[in-house]
Amino acid sequence: MEFLTDNLVTVTLLVPLVGAIVVGLLTESDDSARWVALGASVLALVSSLWLLVGFDPAAGTQAVDSLAWIPTLGSSLTLGVDGISLVLVLLTTFLMPLIVVAAWDHGDRIKGYLAAFLALEAAVIGVFTAQDLLVFYVFFEFTLVPMYFIIGIWGGANRRYAAVKFFLYTLLGGLTMLAAILYLYTAGGATSFAYPDLLQAATSLSLVEQRWLFLAFFVGFAVKVPLFPVHTWLPDAHTEAPTAGSVFLAAIMLKMGGYGFIRYCLTLFPDASRELSLGTGSGFFAVPWMLVLAVIGILYGALVALVQPDIKKLVAYSSVSHMGFVVLGIFALNSTATSAGVVQMVNHGLSTGALFLLIGFLYDRRHTREISAFGGLAKQVPVYAGFFLLVVLSSLALPGLNGFVGEFPVLLGTFQEVPWAAVLGSFGAVLAALYLLWAYQRMFHGPLVGAANESTTDLTAREIGVMVPLVVLIVAIGVYPQPLYDLVEPAVDTVLVGVTQ
Amino acid sequence: MAIDFGAIAPELVLTATAILVLMVDLVLTDQAKQLANPLSAIGALVALGFTLPLWGDERSTFGGSFVVNDYAVVFKVVFLVSLLAILGISWRYFAESRFFQGEYYFLLLVSFLGMLIMPSARDLLLLFIALETVSLPGFVMAGLRKRDLYSSEAAIKFFLIGVLSVALMLFGISMMYGFTGTTSLSGIAQALGQWGASPPPLLLASLLLIIVGFGFKISAVPFHFWAPDTYAGSPIPVAAMLAVASKTAGFAGLIAVTFIAFEPFAGVWAPALGVLAILTMTLGNLVAMQQRDMVRLLAWSSVAQAGYMLIPFGLAVTGNAEVNEAAVQATIFYIAAYAIPNIGAFGVVVAINRRTGYRSIEDFAGLGGRHPFMAVAMTTFLLSLGGAPPTVGLWAKFAIVQAGAESGTVLAYVLLFFLIVNSVIAFYYYLKVVWVMWMREGREGMAPVTPGVNLSLVTAALVFGTVLLFVLPGLIADTTVSTDLVAGL
Numbered sequence: 001m002e003f004l005t006d007n008l009v010t011v012t013l014l015v016p017l018v019g020a021i022v023v024g025l026l027t028e029s030d031d032s033a034r035w036v037a038l039g040a041s042v043l044a045l046v047s048s049l050w051l052l053v054g055f056d057p058a059a060g061t062q063a064v065d066s067l068a069w070i071p072t073l074g075s076s077l078t079l080g081v082d083g084i085s086l087v088l089v090l091l092t093t094f095l096m097p098l099i100v101v102a103a104w105d106h107g108d109r110i111k112g113y114l115a116a117f118l119a120l121e122a123a124v125i126g127v128f129t130a131q132d133l134l135v136f137y138v139f140f141e142f143t144l145v146p147m148y149f150i151i152g153i154w155g156g157a158n159r160r161y162a163a164v165k166f167f168l169y170t171l172l173g174g175l176t177m178l179a180a181i182l183y184l185y186t187a188g189g190a191t192s193f194a195y196p197d198l199l200q201a202a203t204s205l206s207l208v209e210q211r212w213l214f215l216a217f218f219v220g221f222a223v224k225v226p227l228f229p230v231h232t233w234l235p236d237a238h239t240e241a242p243t244a245g246s247v248f249l250a251a252i253m254l255k256m257g258g259y260g261f262i263r264y265c266l267t268l269f270p271d272a273s274r275e276l277s278l279g280t281g282s283g284f285f286a287v288p289w290m291l292v293l294a295v296i297g298i299l300y301g302a303l304v305a306l307v308q309p310d311i312k313k314l315v316a317y318s319s320v321s322h323m324g325f326v327v328l329g330i331f332a333l334n335s336t337a338t339s340a341g342v343v344q345m346v347n348h349g350l351s352t353g354a355l356f357l358l359i360g361f362l363y364d365r366r367h368t369r370e371i372s373a374f375g376g377l378a379k380q381v382p383v384y385a386g387f388f389l390l391v392v393l394s395s396l397a398l399p400g401l402n403g404f405v406g407e408f409p410v411l412l413g414t415f416q417e418v419p420w421a422a423v424l425g426s427f428g429a430v431l432a433a434l435y436l437l438w439a440y441q442r443m444f445h446g447p448l449v450g451a452a453n454e455s456t457t458d459l460t461a462r463e464i465g466v467m468v469p470l471v472v473l474i475v476a477i478g479v480y481p482q483p484l485y486d487l488v489e490p491a492v493d494t495v496l497v498g499v500t501q
Numbered sequence: 502m503a504i505d506f507g508a509i510a511p512e513l514v515l516t517a518t519a520i521l522v523l524m525v526d527l528v529l530t531d532q533a534k535q536l537a538n539p540l541s542a543i544g545a546l547v548a549l550g551f552t553l554p555l556w557g558d559e560r561s562t563f564g565g566s567f568v569v570n571d572y573a574v575v576f577k578v579v580f581l582v583s584l585l586a587i588l589g590i591s592w593r594y595f596a597e598s599r600f601f602q603g604e605y606y607f608l609l610l611v612s613f614l615g616m617l618i619m620p621s622a623r624d625l626l627l628l629f630i631a632l633e634t635v636s637l638p639g640f641v642m643a644g645l646r647k648r649d650l651y652s653s654e655a656a657i658k659f660f661l662i663g664v665l666s667v668a669l670m671l672f673g674i675s676m677m678y679g680f681t682g683t684t685s686l687s688g689i690a691q692a693l694g695q696w697g698a699s700p701p702p703l704l705l706a707s708l709l710l711i712i713v714g715f716g717f718k719i720s721a722v723p724f725h726f727w728a729p730d731t732y733a734g735s736p737i738p739v740a741a742m743l744a745v746a747s748k749t750a751g752f753a754g755l756i757a758v759t760f761i762a763f764e765p766f767a768g769v770w771a772p773a774l775g776v777l778a779i780l781t782m783t784l785g786n787l788v789a790m791q792q793r794d795m796v797r798l799l800a801w802s803s804v805a806q807a808g809y810m811l812i813p814f815g816l817a818v819t820g821n822a823e824v825n826e827a828a829v830q831a832t833i834f835y836i837a838a839y840a841i842p843n844i845g846a847f848g849v850v851v852a853i854n855r856r857t858g859y860r861s862i863e864d865f866a867g868l869g870g871r872h873p874f875m876a877v878a879m880t881t882f883l884l885s886l887g888g889a890p891p892t893v894g895l896w897a898k899f900a901i902v903q904a905g906a907e908s909g910t911v912l913a914y915v916l917l918f919f920l921i922v923n924s925v926i927a928f929y930y931y932l933k934v935v936w937v938m939w940m941r942e943g944r945e946g947m948a949p950v951t952p953g954v955n956l957s958l959v960t961a962a963l964v965f966g967t968v969l970l971f972v973l974p975g976l977i978a979d980t981t982v983s984t985d986l987v988a989g990l
Contacts, residue, residue, distance in 0.1 A: 072978050145884065162934070167932060168928060187909070
């Protein structure tokens with residue numbers, strides 16, 4: 001028992017991994033796969049909550065577990081959490097049981113499906129908690145494999161294209177990052193891949209080196225976020241992925257990019273970060289490029305979402321827009337905006353996760369996602385419509401719901417640094433209201449016509465059970481976000497001290 | 502002159518086994534002939550038993566032309582393990598098609614004998630003999646399916662190109678001897694050092710001719726064109742042997758020649774091999790994308806893999822022992838990591854091919870449903886060839902990128918750029934196979950996959966190795982990192 005409580009991070013990672021192996025070894029006819037998967041994901045949640053209980057936001061990185069791995073390279077399996085890591089781990093472990101329950105009736109090869117998700121959960125937790133860059137890279141790359149199969153095997157009609165595109169885009173980003181990690185290791189004269197050692201090694205880099213390495217890391221993470229112009233894999237992958245896959249992708253995997261920006265880009269290359277985020281250099285570097293890309297992402301994603309006839313694609317593009325806010329906040333480099341960027345990652349995870357779940361429930365009933373196929377559904381499925389409205393409002397950042405407490409401080413903080421970026425970004429919030437409410441209106445209001453609409457059934461108890469925890473958190477964070485900020489802010493401040501010194 | 506029999510014990514064991522197999526084959530009849538396989542495996546195991554204790558030793562015999570050090574031992578272990586794996590995938594294949602079993606195992610063992618000599622050879626003549634010992638049995642093995650026209654074509658192509666490359670190489674060696682007055686690698690290095698910055702063009706030509714001779718062996722572009730036809734026409738286990746072991750032998754020879762003998766002229770051959778690396782990986786991958794036959798796909802992919810292995814050669818710098826050593830180690834690591842999944846992939850092809858004759862990519866459709874184990878195995882091997890976790894291939898790529906980052910020259914970055922682009926291209930076609938296996942339905946009435954116990958065990962062992970070495974890369978890294986090609990390099 002003591003061993004478990006002393007190594008909570010490792011336990012949180014190992015539980016789903018072991019779960020994945022157990023589920024993988026069950027026979028196809030064995031019905032227990034669902035229960036094993038649910039049990040593993042709930043255990044991981046418990047273990048991460050336990051981590052939260054003993055967590056001290058002011059104490060920096062903690063609960064560090066370390067195990068020697070490749071001594072010749074100076075790499076060790078070191079895991080630990082700070083505030084930023086912890087909220088993202090919690091987001092993952094919180095959503096995972098819901099994903100399992102949502103996939104409960106997934107008939108097609110359920111065993112492999114659940115095993116892939118559990119493996120994915122373990123990998124993502126590894127990404128968020130790794131304190132050794134080599135370990136981080138390995139987990140980062142490993143997330144590709146299960147997701148490839150989830151999209152490729154269980155996805156929609158165009159799944160092959162989407163799965164390959166997803167894999168190749170992220171692989172390209174990952175390998176570029178690997179080259180940068182190794183350059184940093186060599187040029188900085190580091191003796192290990194431990195994060196503190198590489199942080200030390202990075203101080204010897206010249207500004208030009210920093211720029212190049214920043215760019216290489218940036219490519220790896222920008223693909224994940226995804227940031228314009230490397231976002232094009234996302235609409236395909238999200239749309240073709242099965243419901244649970246879309247939820248995991250949007251709610252959790254995209255956060256790996258945002259996390260990487262904060263944890264690695266900002267801290268390892270502070271001078272280049274400052275220059276590229278705030279445009280403090282001269283010539284080419286007088287432009288705050290990161291904010292420009294973020295704003296383009298916000299507006300472009302929103303405008304494209306506006307014209308989507310397919311509700312799932314609409315939400316996918318809205319992710320490009322919303323993650324643009326996250327990036328805007330992170331690179332605005334002030335405590336308010338960057339903390340809010342992290343909080344917004346959690347919010348986006350909850351809202352977009354909930355939206356994809358709802359769309360999945362509807363798709364199971366109707367086998368279409370065309371907005372024009374629906375109409376007047378509010379009369380027919382009031383419970384569903386109620387959930388949908390609440391989540392839509394949360395996604396468009398209505399005050400009192402979680403979206404607002406992330407998006408507004410992002411804009412506020414950004415305004416203090418680069419006013420025009422905040423002004424342009426706020427148009428994204430306006431457009432979000434437009435495309436989301438318009439879609440809601442077309443689907444749920446108006447006359448109820450057509451036999452298909454008239455025979456659509458409302459949510460089942462299981463589905464309501466999946467939605468309730470999400471909605472509770474959406475409201476709770478919206479009303480009282482302070483605990484979340486208390487977790488995140490000290491860690492963000494530690495990062496920013498290094499950047500803005 | 503006293504001969505150090507301990508140092509050459511593995512070679513002696515393999516020679517004895519080869520002769521024994523040939524003799525036993527005369528005595529045995531019909532079904533019993535397949536016993537040549539376990540006999541060969543026992544020989545390989547004994548040879549391995551004699552090889553492992555040599556680790557850590559520095560031995561030299563035959564007047565310094567045969568050296569056993571850690572560098573040589575690592576290669577020998579790779580060869581012997583490959584031999585065991587290839588024997589594993591050969592057994593059923595040859596026992597059921599019933600052709601020339603005794604001869605096949607004899608030739609295979611002789612070929613591996615040449616390979617064992619290769620990393621120990623420190624003399625151009627011995628290198629040449631080793632190369633010939635590897636190649637000559639290969640010509641015959643490629644043509645073992647005598648009644649199959651493709652097999653004959655494979656053998657003829659392989660033979661003609663092989664002879665041509667050997668002729669070029671011999672020509673180079675003779676000129677090199679004329680310039681330096683020695684055939685010993687270190688002697689050549691010393692003699693070349695005296696030419697300084699302005700070597701006569703003919704000297705450079707002879708140097709390049711020797712390198713070209715090895716270029717054929719490792720199927721580097723533009724000396725690759727025999728490889729796909731030969732692999733595709735050969736019996737599949739022979740293709741595995743050529744793609745993995747024979748190529749590794751070529752690299753062992755190339756490393757010795759370039760990094761020992763021609764080290765003073767690294768400024769000449771390093772950029773040349775760097776360019777070859779780019780051409781080889783890019784062409785190999787682009788053509789592999791178009792393939793429909795699984796063996797051909799693996800053949801072209803192995804051409805591309807040779808390109809990755811050549812990258813560290815492009816990083817060599819005269820007189821910079823640190824960089825050169827890192828480069829050699831990266832190549833060795835890659836070779837060792839690549840052997841396991843690649844033989845494994847050929848093994849799965851043998852399994853699918855058994856009793857069905859299936860070999861096109863289409864024939865793998867629905868394998869995930871028809872035979873999940875083989876599909877999982879193939880997926881693991883392909884991920885490893887591409888370099889994705891959780892497989893050892895990740896560390897292979899890692900080793901190359903690390904060598905590149907450590908070198909830090911402009912050429913190194915260009916090479917890394919092409920490595921990254923090519924990795925992405927390569928995954929496109931590896932994933933195509935994965936997709937066909939898992940996400941496509943098999944055709945109606947496809948024959949069942951019956952790999953048999955033997956092949957399943959070998960495949961399982963290779964899958965295990967591929968994943969185990971991902972978790973514990975130290976098992977290879979610790980050995981390769983402490984490997985010096987020559988003392989004081």
